[in-house]
Amino acid sequence: MNLRLPVAIGIIAFALASCGEKKAPVTAAEALPLTGTWKLAYSKMIKNGDTSTTYPVPGKPNEMIKMFNGSHFSFFSHDLSKGSDSATAAFSSGAGTYTLTGDKYEEHLQYCSFRGWEDKHFSFTLTLQNDTLIQRGIEKIDSLNVNHEIVEAYTRLR
Template sequence: MKKFVYLIVIITTLSSCAKKEEVKNPGLAPETNRIEGSWKLVYADILENDSLQIKDLSNTDFIKIINRTHFAFFNQDRETSDNFMAGGGSYTFDGRSYKETLNFIASPDYRGHVFPFEVEIKGDSLIQKGHEKIEEAGLDRYIVEKYIRIK
């Protein structure tokens, strides 16, 4: 009987020393973690009032940073301090549906507004589509944006 007890103690001790797998972002599905990171806008089109505009990104940098609970974006003309814009807030993401709540931005009409998007992540690309509408600000447009992950 003593040998049996010693054997149980040894097995318990050894099993407690085993390396445990690290859990990253507990409670979140792996596909929702894929959105986290730093992203650079490489393509954007805007459909507004029956007019399609392809955004000229040749002289500007637009970066979006997404962590586990919040996002931030920054836009700056290259080689000048003109046209700087930034904003951020919280978001939800279930693997496809992505909703940004814009809490921080210079335009008061935009604050607190929820922007719903559909997101698709393919490799190092993030494609975001949605309808941006804020009546008080006169905003009513459909967007398609493509980002690449910054490594």
């Protein structure tokens, strides 16, 4: 009987010590499985209470993808008509770093074909529903008179 008491005390002490263990912070990949390539399905802009569809644009077929690794993102958009002049050719891109804490997504846009957007920070909320990623938040750049909310939906490419 005397041998059981020290064993019981040891088990209780171990259990209590385990309760105080600190867990490692959740990484972006664990919080939402972003890593990979995503294709823009639609986007909307909300400004002064008015909502407009910004993608797809009727009569201007284009495609946009967004890619994530553990710390960086990039996006690329181009016309599907293979335009060869300034009226029909379209290409834009951007890239930078991001952090993700739960559903709070912060982008630092380091490179952008629209140079006034470079070196800007944006805060968004991400939700994942099956293979659809919804990005929602405010884009605000005082120097460009930009202040609107965006909603973008992406589908995962396999």
